[in-house]
Amino acid sequence: MTLVKTAVVILDCAEPEKLAEFYKKLLEGELTEASANLVEIRGADGVRLAFRRDVNATPPSWPRPENSLQAHLDLLVEDLDEAERRVVGLGGRPIETRDAAGPYEERGYSDPAGHSFTLRLNPTTAPKQG
Template sequence: MALVNASFVVLDAVEPEKLAVFYTELLDGEQTDISLDQVEIRGADGTRLAFRRDAGAIPPSWPRAENNQQVHLDFLVEDLDEAERRIIGLGGRALETKDMPGPYEERVYADPAGHSFTLRPVPSTTSE
């Protein structure tokens, strides 16, 4: 039996309820717990996130070095264009991604509170 079990990635936000709605919709999930200062969700695939109230939260300003991204989430998607439309519709925004290193096509976005996250295509299961 594990001594410690991983539980959540927690993102700070001025309005955690609004951020929870964004990710609940994005991940086709459900809110699993709401307290005065934190909202927890579980995505349809089991991804667990929490959003903690921090009245002084300052959005990361990636890619600027003076206030780097601090943490980011990666999500695998079947269709990058469809996922982008959904993100924008939910209030997210695209971030500058040209010259991004990496072996995959990827796109970087910010949620409504400014946290960055990356979309990557689901890896191919066919052998070449």
């Protein structure tokens, strides 16, 4: 028997309704819970995120060192350019524009409340043909 059934990542922000709407559209999800201080969504693939009201919330300053990263999301995508257009269209902004070092193609962004996240190319797992 599994003791923990699932996990929810919760981001503090001043306006949880607005941030939930950003991620709901980005993840093509649905609203699952809303109260005066907490809004939760479930993305199309089942990922759960919640947004807690903190009127004194200040966005992380990452990549500057004066304020730690606090939380970081990696969103796996099939098309980086298409995903970037969606992020920017929904109010996100690029924060890492140089090519990432390492085995993954990825780009860094911040959501409208300033939390950072990465779009990372999801490598195909299908066997090569021919």
